[in-house]
Amino acid sequence: MGRVVFDHVTKRFGDVTAVDDLSLEVADREFLVLVGPSGCGKTTALRMLAGLEDPTSGDISIGERVVTEVAAIDRDIAMVFQSYALYPHMSVRRNIEFPLRSRKVPADERRRLVAEAAAALGLEALLDRKPAQLSGGQRQRVALARAIVRRPQVFLMDEPLSNLDAKLRVQTRAELVELQNRLETTVVYVTHDQVEAMTMADRIAVMDQGILQQVGEPQEVYARPANLFVARFIGNPPMNTVAGSVYWTNGTLGVQLPGGRVELGSAAGEAVRQRGRDDLVVGVRPEHAVLDPEGAVEAVVAVTEVLGHEQHVICRLADGSLFTVRQPNDASPPGTGVEVRIRIDPARVHAFDPQSGLRLDASTAAAPGDGADEAEPPPPADSEAAT
Amino acid sequence: MTAVRTRKAQKRREALLGYALVAPALLVFGIFVFYPFAKNFKLAFYRDPLFGRGGAKYVGWDQINDVLTSGDFKHSLWTTVLFALMTVPAGIFLGMALAVAAHQRLRGIGIYRTIFASTVASSVAVASVIFGTLFNPNIGWLPWMGFNPKPPLLQNPDWALPSVALVSIWQSIGLSFIVMSAGLQAIPDEVMEAAQLDGARPWRRFWRVTVPLLSPTIFFAIVVGSIFAFQAFAQVDLLTKGGPLDRTNVLTYNIFTTLRERQDEGQAAVLSIALFGVTLLLTLFQMRILERRVHYAS
Numbered sequence: 001m002g003r004v005v006f007d008h009v010t011k012r013f014g015d016v017t018a019v020d021d022l023s024l025e026v027a028d029r030e031f032l033v034l035v036g037p038s039g040c041g042k043t044t045a046l047r048m049l050a051g052l053e054d055p056t057s058g059d060i061s062i063g064e065r066v067v068t069e070v071a072a073i074d075r076d077i078a079m080v081f082q083s084y085a086l087y088p089h090m091s092v093r094r095n096i097e098f099p100l101r102s103r104k105v106p107a108d109e110r111r112r113l114v115a116e117a118a119a120a121l122g123l124e125a126l127l128d129r130k131p132a133q134l135s136g137g138q139r140q141r142v143a144l145a146r147a148i149v150r151r152p153q154v155f156l157m158d159e160p161l162s163n164l165d166a167k168l169r170v171q172t173r174a175e176l177v178e179l180q181n182r183l184e185t186t187v188v189y190v191t192h193d194q195v196e197a198m199t200m201a202d203r204i205a206v207m208d209q210g211i212l213q214q215v216g217e218p219q220e221v222y223a224r225p226a227n228l229f230v231a232r233f234i235g236n237p238p239m240n241t242v243a244g245s246v247y248w249t250n251g252t253l254g255v256q257l258p259g260g261r262v263e264l265g266s267a268a269g270e271a272v273r274q275r276g277r278d279d280l281v282v283g284v285r286p287e288h289a290v291l292d293p294e295g296a297v298e299a300v301v302a303v304t305e306v307l308g309h310e311q312h313v314i315c316r317l318a319d320g321s322l323f324t325v326r327q328p329n330d331a332s333p334p335g336t337g338v339e340v341r342i343r344i345d346p347a348r349v350h351a352f353d354p355q356s357g358l359r360l361d362a363s364t365a366a367a368p369g370d371g372a373d374e375a376e377p378p379p380p381a382d383s384e385a386a387t
Numbered sequence: 388m389t390a391v392r393t394r395k396a397q398k399r400r401e402a403l404l405g406y407a408l409v410a411p412a413l414l415v416f417g418i419f420v421f422y423p424f425a426k427n428f429k430l431a432f433y434r435d436p437l438f439g440r441g442g443a444k445y446v447g448w449d450q451i452n453d454v455l456t457s458g459d460f461k462h463s464l465w466t467t468v469l470f471a472l473m474t475v476p477a478g479i480f481l482g483m484a485l486a487v488a489a490h491q492r493l494r495g496i497g498i499y500r501t502i503f504a505s506t507v508a509s510s511v512a513v514a515s516v517i518f519g520t521l522f523n524p525n526i527g528w529l530p531w532m533g534f535n536p537k538p539p540l541l542q543n544p545d546w547a548l549p550s551v552a553l554v555s556i557w558q559s560i561g562l563s564f565i566v567m568s569a570g571l572q573a574i575p576d577e578v579m580e581a582a583q584l585d586g587a588r589p590w591r592r593f594w595r596v597t598v599p600l601l602s603p604t605i606f607f608a609i610v611v612g613s614i615f616a617f618q619a620f621a622q623v624d625l626l627t628k629g630g631p632l633d634r635t636n637v638l639t640y641n642i643f644t645t646l647r648e649r650q651d652e653g654q655a656a657v658l659s660i661a662l663f664g665v666t667l668l669l670t671l672f673q674m675r676i677l678e679r680r681v682h683y684a685s
Contacts, residue, residue, distance in 0.1 A: 072583045079584050085577035088683035089599040102586035
């Protein structure tokens with residue numbers, strides 16, 4: 001069983017807290033992606049799971065076993081490094097064989113397993129080459145083969161795609177997911193690339209400054225970001241976040257933004273009503289806004305990016321902040337400096353508390369009056385929803 | 388046409404300037420290296436008279452033949468080879484062991500690194516005096532500890548050469564440690580971590596990963612260490628003067644006594660050419676044979 005549990009794990013390097021009270025459960029055969037900007041603690045978390053760093057406090061379990069005190073050698077995990085970390089003096093065959101030889105697997109068994117792993121990654125023709133004679137993509141596959149050859153309980157991957165060129169990265173992404181499905185093992189995958197996280201993960205865990213911000217299925221995290229950090233980090237182009245103030249008109253709750261007013265949907269509206277304060281940050285995904293002469297918010301086009309399959313119209317609001325509108329490619333791109341109006345779908349408006357950054361909506365507003373001073377990850381019930 | 392000509396003229400001017408700048412260095416090398424080197428070959432063909440005065444006589448290849456076939460030369464060469472075999476592998480092994488031990492992120496490890504590297508800062512002469520005192524049968528530390536063979540170590544035909552070798556090994560550890568440490572630093576941490584996660588125990592990691600990746604460094608240390616060993620002189624001069632029974636009479640010391648005590652320039656010249664030749668051949672041999680087993684990172 002490849003279940004992984006982080007139980008209140010903290011790691012400090014001197015004065016720096018790299019990972020702060022991380023509690024996270026990865027289900028058996030789950031593909032979990034730890035995502036966050038550089039320095040957020042995701043790699044440290046992975047290295048603690050591998051046994052390459054010792055937690056300052058807390059426990060880590062793999063399967064049914066608490067491994068906090070178990071040496072890396074004995075943890076039954078395999079890791080793919082960003083640099084691949086192949087043994088440069090060994091042939092591809094020897095590289096793949098190395099974990100088997102270390103564990104004294106008999107020769108004929110070894111030959112069979114190496115052949116299997118090589119076949120799984122299309123390396124049969126390269127077995128006698130040295131790593132220096134391979135391309136980046138081939139090296140990456142050797143590193144994967146070396147990891148899968150002895151069927152560990154858990155695979156750890158530390159930015160395995162970031163040294164590949166863009167095209168190969170997209171292709172390998174799909175191959176990795178396919179491989180994981182075939183092998184039926186648990187994968188903990190670290191990346192700073194939210195696209196990788198969204199496309200590959202069963203669940204993603206977003207980290208920032210050592211703190212776990214949100215865990216959930218990609219679609220869930222995208223649709224209901226727990227706080228401003230997640231809202232801005234997940235999604236490309238990122239969510240527009242604009243400061244505004246609450247107003248009431250004949251029974252409906254709305255938000256005054258620079259350049260116009262937006263209504264709030266029911267869930268967010270309910271939470272804002274219960275909170276009873278005026279200040280607010282509004283979040284709108286670029287695809288939930290359209291340029292419309294009837295729209296409520298005035299803006300000026302700063303630049304239009306035509307991507308081929310869609311367009312990003314980056315507008316400037318009255319206070320100078322930027323607001324991106326995504327539109328289909330058959331729309332005519334507005335010129336720079338043109339005055340436009342933006343219509344925002346009220347049901348898709350996210351509301352956040354400006355002090356804590358926490359999401360305001362009916363389910364998270366269960367404990368009203370809770371101080372605005374804490375920026376904690378969502379309750380564990382939320383994070384363990386998907387298994 | 389004129390453009391071509393001026394460019395040619397400019398090239399000539401640059402060449403002249405180049406020669407002028409090299410000239411001083413060339414002069415110094417000429418006087419202290421090239422001329423003595425060439426003169427040595429000339430001396431080898433002239434035999435000094437056995438007794439008294441009179442100029443040296445041209446004898447062609449006779450003297451070279453005599454010296455190279457003499458038992459004295461063969462004994463010296465064998466002693467030198469023994470000395471190299473005693474010092475080079477041990478120095479490299481100890482330097483590597485200390486480098487591996489010090490290659491950790493531990494508080495205060497820097498102090499140990501400094502201690503391990505420190506012998507490089509002491510001269511061979513200082514090391515020899517220290518060890519000479521330690522070995523001294525009357526006031527030495529070893530006899531005081533109860534290890535006091537008769538005859539004393541440095542006068543003992545069986546122990547003299549190993550004792551001199553011990554001093555050399557001690558002296559060479561510092562450089563060996565520094566070179567090996569640099570080699571270890573060049574091995575990516577991730578490769579060692581991968582080996583760990585691949586289930587390789589420390590011994591296997593050392594032999595299957597560290598040593599192969601360190602092989603260019605080890606090769607360098609073997610070549611340089613061998614050359615140093617073949618040129619060792621001060622420790623012999625200070626500790627044993629080639630004795631007892633010529634057991635420590637290495638080639639360099641033999642050249643020295645031939646010239647200083649027997650005043651035989653011709654024979655000394657032949658011996659020094661022989662030393663040069665042997666060192667050259669050894670290095671070429673190492674480069675041809677050993678280097679095949681070296682893995683250079685891409």
